[in-house]
Amino acid sequence: MSVSTGARGLAGANHEQAHPEPARYEDAVLGFRNHWYPAMFSSDIRETEIKTLKLLGEDILLKRVDGHVYAVRDECLHRGFQFSAKPECFTKNTITCWFHGFTYSFKDGSLVGIPSDPESKLIGKLKLHSYPVEEHKGMLFVFVGDLNPPPPLADDLQPGFLDEDRYIVPFHQEEVASNWRIAADSASEFNHTFIHKEDDLIHYWRQPLPFAETPRSDNPYEGFTLHEGPGPKGFTDSFTDVIPVFEFKIECDDEVEVVRSAYNPMTEQGSLSVQAIDATLTLPCGLRIGPWGANPGDPASADYVQYEWYVPVDETHHRYIIAWAKKVSSEVEALKVEHDVRTRWSYIAYDGFNASDVRANEGSQRAYSEDGYEFGEKENLSRIDAYVLTWRRLAAKHNRGLQVRYGGKK
Structure with missing residues (x-):
């Protein structure tokens, strides 16, 4: 309703x-x-x-x-x-x-x-x-x-959220001790999946999730689809125009160690190809990512979409909100989705995956709180940060104005 x-x-x-x-x-x-x-x-x-x-x-x-x-x-x-x-x-x-x-x-x-x-x-x-x-x-x-x-x-919501046949289960909200932009900048930026390489959700899925990606061409912006017309403003990353990285060799002072993701597609058969996933980040602060949630031996658990938001609270906090969604054709199907999310995914997905994002965002707040450490001024970005730069440029181009403290000057 x-x-x-x-x-x-x-x-x-x-x-x-x-x-x-x-x-x-x-x-x-x-x-x-x-x-x-x-x-x-x-x-x-x-x-x-x-x-x-x-x-x-x-x-x-x-x-x-x-x-x-x-x-x-x-x-x-x-x-x-x-x-x-x-x-x-x-x-x-x-x-x-x-x-x-x-x-x-x-x-x-x-x-x-x-x-x-x-x-x-x-x-x-x-x-x-x-x-x-x-x-x-x-x-x-x-x-x-x-x-x-x-x-x-609808102009400020991720695609599909208001679709009549999409059943939404909101299940998580918390206040995170970081500015909202830290979270938005890494919303589905693929190289940050390094933090997820041993998360419980990956083990539950037996999903070969890479922990980094390398552009296939000299143009790191090639895989993005921009949404600048009528409706929501943002961009989509389809995860198809990159080379996934599943292991990384570290060599220093005659020591050699290889860091690996939980599962490697060369040796493990995962439940869902990462190439099937796409993510759309839209103004003012929302992400849509999926299909998500497949479980071995349970095909009906596939095709979930995750919606999440990074809502500004004040200068140093944002509200992290998560909802899962799935298309349904009946009330019975909707009840099954509700039960599945409440009894399974709301715990596995957050505790076993998204909690790592919260830790990463809070761990970055101190730097951005320091005098002179403004966004874009002291960062050392490289071509792997095309996602971050694309989001920042779109957000700066299509937002509807600056929020300031009540009574302050714009």
Whole structure:
């Protein structure tokens, strides 16, 4: 079921931006403004329940009212008290500031009453910044920006996510102690699979996964398909125009050691060829990769697609969200997919594979936090980094503006 909900309130005075210009990737510490971002799972917020969330440095208050989820800025316009410090809702559609009683509508953020000044001219004039919200496939998406109306959600989602026959199982979300760009830069960049060479998922699959790739030609950009027309902006890597690397000889000080991936296709028959996998990275921060998940002796477990996002929280943290998906033709098939993901893949895929990505991203944050270590300034990139450079160039070209701290200058 898909439900389009949310407030379409006016932007606050500090965030007026009628025609935003694309921002430099180097400047996007807090992410790109005027995009849709996954916020949480539908199951995370029940009827009448209030939830708080930080997206792109902004504090947001969410509430489900009559099935719909609304979102407003978590800060009273009177003297800045944060509603979530002691939320009070005397009617289902309003939030009242505990400090002085200023009361606002959840639906559009408008100020509807002041106990000490019921005739105030501010009533009906002041509005909290409200955030459009859409709910699809068991997930909530929040638009952080000023465009009114916002662009279609589909323009900020990976291909296939909204397809009617694709059943989505959201199963993992965590806050990671690294900037979102560190994760996006290596989302499906194949040479980072070196960290996965002994992961449990590889042993479970008996999958000959290479831990590096070498371009087949002098042009390392040859294998990418760019998506710059209508719809989502990004690029696809099909993993077909490269030479996979399964072992690497290390020689130093008369010592020789050979590093190997868990399985080598010369000696092992894997369950799925890596050449069959493709990955699409799209603005503002989402990856689609698959087909995924085959298991020896269980062909029905194949053809899963993984969706994941690296959602900016603040300058040094992002929210890592994962969902698995599979095409189904009936409710019975959908229930089987739900059961399969919940009881098997949600554990094997994360603990046995994606947790390594989290460790790698957090282990890189210190360097990018140092003074002068800006993206692109102190890195030593080579031709193997065509993936990273392609993503950065596309993101800088097609984003809808720079996110800054509330009240800051763009």
